[in-house]
Amino acid sequence: MSEKPVLVAQISDLHIKAPGSLAYGRVDTAKALERCVATLNALDPAPDFVVISGDLADTPTVEEYDHLGRLLQPLKLPYAAVPGNHDSRELMRAALPKASYAFSSGPLDQKIEVGGLDLLLLDSNVHGKPHGELGQPTLQWLEVTLASSADRPALVFLHHPPFVAGIWHMDSQNLQNVGELATIVRRHPRVQLIACGHVHRASLTTFAGRPCTICPAPNHAVDLDLGHLREPSFKVEPPALHLHVWLPGEGLGTLVTHQVPIGTFDGPHPFFGPDGKLL
Numbered sequence: 001m002s003e004k005p006v007l008v009a010q011i012s013d014l015h016i017k018a019p020g021s022l023a024y025g026r027v028d029t030a031k032a033l034e035r036c037v038a039t040l041n042a043l044d045p046a047p048d049f050v051v052i053s054g055d056l057a058d059t060p061t062v063e064e065y066d067h068l069g070r071l072l073q074p075l076k077l078p079y080a081a082v083p084g085n086h087d088s089r090e091l092m093r094a095a096l097p098k099a100s101y102a103f104s105s106g107p108l109d110q111k112i113e114v115g116g117l118d119l120l121l122l123d124s125n126v127h128g129k130p131h132g133e134l135g136q137p138t139l140q141w142l143e144v145t146l147a148s149s150a151d152r153p154a155l156v157f158l159h160h161p162p163f164v165a166g167i168w169h170m171d172s173q174n175l176q177n178v179g180e181l182a183t184i185v186r187r188h189p190r191v192q193l194i195a196c197g198h199v200h201r202a203s204l205t206t207f208a209g210r211p212c213t214i215c216p217a218p219n220h221a222v223d224l225d226l227g228h229l230r231e232p233s234f235k236v237e238p239p240a241l242h243l244h245v246w247l248p249g250e251g252l253g254t255l256v257t258h259q260v261p262i263g264t265f266d267g268p269h270p271f272f273g274p275d276g277k278l279l
């Protein structure tokens with residue numbers, strides 16, 4: 001097993017529209033992605049890889065994926081993506097043709113090795129529907145891929161969370177066949193994290209005995225309506241991304257997820273002066 005730490009940044013739910021269009025008539029998702037890319041490029045040490053966990057486009061159209069490609073051009077880091085419910089498998093495959101897809105057509109599943117880590121990207125898109133589902137080819141591929149090693153830690157990425165988060169209108173459009181995913185995850189202790197998107201806000205729970213996260217978005221957040229008090233709404237909250245850090249160690253090592261705000265901030269400033277004393 002590699003002894004080097006591995007840093008995997010996750011960004012999610014970009015919702016890129018045609019140039020000049022605002023999401024819901026209000027949110028400049030292109031500007032939000034520009035700020036996100038600048039934050040990713042400024043991370044020091046630099047992440048080894050970036051995963052985009054779905055909803056890259058909004059409608060989706062070829063023009064939106066072209067716009068996305070231009071916005072991602074300044075990103076200095078290697079990246080890969082899973083589709084979300086706002087994406088099109090076919091348009092995404094055409095927009096990201098160099099990706100290492102497991103299948104030559106259909107689901108956009110991928111296995112990416114980054115140092116001592118396996119990243120398993122699952123396609124949960126159901127054409128024309130907001131909810132997610134893992135098809136049999138994806139589930140079988142996941143089982144076989146996980147069974148190919150026992151000691152390489154693996155992070156699983158998919159757009160739709162396999163749990164209810166308590167936000168009523170999102171809970172009805174999460175992953176549907178969670179039992180089948182849970183059965184596979186339970187069989188493979190090397191799965192260290194299931195990382196999702198879709199809800200545009202940071203959440204953490206466990207799923208099949210493993211940590212399971214939702215990554216916040218660079219643009220708008222789904223309103224934290226835990227009481228079914230309002231119609232589906234969004235808020236423009238502080239944007240953020242996730243940085244999953246794998247540290248080698250005993251057994252499968254340690255995985256830690258940091259939430260990183262998007263933007264530029266005062267600092268870093270030293271805690272200690274030249275005399276070694278706390279300032």
Ligand SMILES: [Fe+2]
Nearest residue numbers: 055084085198
């Ligand atoms: Fe989504």
